Amino acid sequence: MTVVGVGARPGVSAAEVLAAVDAVLPACAAPQDGVRLATLDVRAAEPGLQAAAAARGWPLTGHPAATLAAVPVPSPSARVADAVGTASVAEAAALLGGGTLLVARTVVGPVTVAVAS
DSSP states (O other): OEEEEEEEOTTOOHHHHHHHHHHHGGGTOOGGGOEEEEEETTGGGOHHHHHHHHHHTOOEEEEOHHHHHTSOOSSOOHHHHHHHSSSOSHHHHHHHTSSOEEEEEEEETTEEEEEEO
């Protein structure tokens, strides 16, 4: 199972989310092996994230900021911590799914992604 952690600005579109995922996913895992999207719980309610997950048939999981904040990550961000209460969304959400970080935090437009498997 591959977990793609997603951090995004409010109002992000499904196309923006999928473009960011597609920019990093082919380098590390085959979608047919099973992909899950994971993010901050309040972002999991974003229509763009929900539509992106639905378009690919991938489950979408939201984690509370406190849970994400407890995950050690290689690229914490004070700016993200100030904004949402955790220093990492993408990397922490990917790592909560288990496994090893394959792709560190990568910013593609309004979306940040990280991949663990």
